[in-house]
Amino acid sequence: MDFEAVIGLEVHAQLLTKSKIFCSCPTAFGHGDNENVCPVCTGLPGALPVLNKQVVDFAILTGLALNCKIQKHNIFARKNYFYPDLPKGYQISQYEEPICLGGKLTFLVDGNEMTVGVTRIHMEEDAGKNTHHGEFSLVNLNRSSVPLLEIVSEPDMRTPKQAGEYLRALRSVLLYLGVCDGNMDEGSLRCDANVSVRTRGAEKFGTKVELKNINSFRFVEKAIEYEIGRQIDLIEQGQKIVQETRLYDPDKNRTVGMRSKEEAHDYRYFPDPDLLPLRLSDEWIDGVRKQLPELPYEKMNRFATQFGLPRYDAQILTQSRDLAQYFETAVKRSNNPKGTSNWIMSELLRVLNDQKKEVADSPVNADQLGDLVRLIDQGQMSGKIAKGIFEDLAAGKFSNKTVEQIVKENGLVQVTDTKAIEAVIDKIIAANAGQVEQYRSGKDKLFGFFVGQVMKEMKGQGSPTVVNDLLKKKLKGE
């Protein structure tokens, strides 16, 4: 039988607000256990929540970026369950009336456009963190009440690859908006996957399984891949899929049953009487809309048309707002989009990756890179010298100097003086009589050899165009 998977993702994004969602405690990490807490986020008797407006702004911004309908009437609901990291015995979330409904996200999968529906986005508070120490457990409530957005997709994905690309595209949007740092390893971006399989062409969905604990980008596709295989195996053995929650174990690359539907929580959602319904005015929503930046997919399309770049280049250059900005700044100096793109993709990204640095901390700034590309194009510098300067910059030399200053201070000015170049060419021709003979009798390939020899003699400082022109003439005997 031929099977197809049906995949939907639930993503939790921790918001980059300064304070928590219902109190003024800082959201910052790295503080001592239970230091960033107050009566509200530790669930003391009598404490009451007060909504942080920045959270609403971020939710609206995210909703607009994902083409959602922003709901003007919002209700916060209590999700009731017992766990030591949940100090009130309920989580304040949104249930029946979330802030965003009905959106979509478009992205590329292997160069092909794909659109996945966004069912809803809602605001909620995070829980604290339990740690277990053999005989006893400890609860740290620093994270309690840190704001989250839950972004739920439609079950529109059919392959692990599509799910992975959706998650990457979503992360990219959140980073563009500046609402989340997108760090999966640290848990500021978390992903649960709903996975089911059915025979290809079937209308009805199969029984879905919820995968939890996919806490790294690397594991999203692997976990789903494993789960699809597990389900297909069961069906082929004539067994039924049980609706349940399964945990992904990255060490063993498998999923393990956690709880089935029968023992699932009844969360007893109801509107939180401590928070009045939140009403959003058109002015509020429009005010946030003005902050909406150009988004990754739009930017990619613009880069492709405006700069005539291949979509592949455009996609890579727009994966982060900083990188796209870097490219646009560099292009202004170089006036050569494809050349700039090549340098960024082959040289800059390699260096950043090696040095584990973000674009914002790049040792080579966009002006420097743009200038290098331009000077090569103008024939004022060979690629080799440019590469040398680039590597020196990457190694931390010449920081903050312009390429022009570097060239001047290090005597790297390109030799365009025809007399000086002619003298070298004459010398090379005289020293390689045999090769000259072969060239003249039709072995054109040898031209590169002569260029190399001349450049070597000139320590790479000869202008390539002038060298080429003069060499051609001389070799022809002109």
Add this chain to the structure above:
Amino acid sequence: MSLLDQGIFEIAKKVRSGEVSAKTVATEALARAKNKNKELNAFITLTDDQALEQAEKVDRMVSQKRDPGLLAGVPVGIKDILLTKGVRTTAGSKILENFVPPYSSTVVEKLEAAGAITIGKTNLDEFAMGASNENSAFGPVKNPWDTSRVPGGSSGGSAAAVAARLVPGAIGTDTGGSIREPAAFCGLTGIKPTYGRVSRYGVVAFASSLDQVGPMTHSVQDAALMLQAISGKDPKDSTTAVQAVPDFSKALVKNVKGFKVGLPKEYFADGIEPEVRAAVDNAIAVLKSQGAEIVPLSLPLTSHGIAVYYLIAPCEASSNLARYDGVKYGHRSKDSKDLMDLYCRSRGEGFGAEPKRRIMLGTFALSSGYYDAYYKKACQVRRLLRDDFVKAFKQVDVIAAPVATGPAFKLGEKADDPLAMYLNDIFTLPPSLAGIPALSVNCGFTKSGLPIGFQLMAKHWDEEKIIQAAFTVEQNLGLAPRRPHGF
């Protein structure tokens, strides 16, 4: 005459003028409370040290000619459900028996800022769940007018403390009648303000959409004064309103000229004891003689109040009480073998019968499959009930009614019959559900000497009107001054 027999207004005046020191008043109140508490069990905790310290601060301000506030040197009792920093706050429950809060409720802060002296924390039904104060983990409270009878609940300790003149005023909370019913049973004035008038921050939550803090005093004037001190928007409580707080003392007018007073027939049906009916009718006659026009009307949904309330309040309570889990503070069972066991034992040992009953009711009614039929339906009926009041207040300024069908009942009389106890709230629940202000003012006594309460309601934010009507009744009723025998 003891200083404590004088009302809040008089005491504050004397302290402010320097005629009496706050310390003298506080010392006398503490001594009297200690002496009488054995009989009444009105206080769970007395706060000697803090009270004297606070009194000295007030006296210092007086000697430095700084304004010590509206309630300068007035000793008050605080229902032990409002958090007091550094002073244990039990909510009448074993589960919070040793809970010492690290912060104070907004109301307590406001009272202190106004110069009031907290003498102690008053007894109550556990988590304010009850109408007789028999549901306290710290024992029942006795009614000073007849110590074989209940003081009413859940603010029974506050009511008894004021009635016995241990303090001239106390703070109560009212979720479905918990200020008005004990005020009626103890012969006091008790105001449940408009929902949103007074901050709930730092008040242990029972039913968040209904809970409201208010004053319990001898006179209407004192109640107005105390309400003045605690009202207003609190940035820490999203459900408080930006609504300006009027000067309630301006409403202390002895007549109700131009008032239309509504009498909903559903509140005057059979089942009211004749002595109560007569006293209430007498109060209505006073209003009429002082210029009011009496308007008969109907609030047809009244009888649904109990069903609606006993769904919404337990639903909210089941969630509000989830935080008492033995993990962070409060009672933790010593013998638990795992997490589930810790929860079950800690809560099983910590909560009394009434909270358990309501947690189960609420948990059931919120469960998936029942939510629509119970909680949601109750919210819809609540809305209609509120609309009925809004409509009625287009016709009338205040609505008059009894507070309860009878006077204070015997200790133990209804203790084993939760339903009979719930039915006791029939006249006080609808205003709570509607969120409108309502008060109870004494309107007489039974032949056997038990106080009878008269209830007045007004539209949202119209506390002034019920204060004016209550003041008119109080000032023109011509009741001879009385005090409970032995107190």
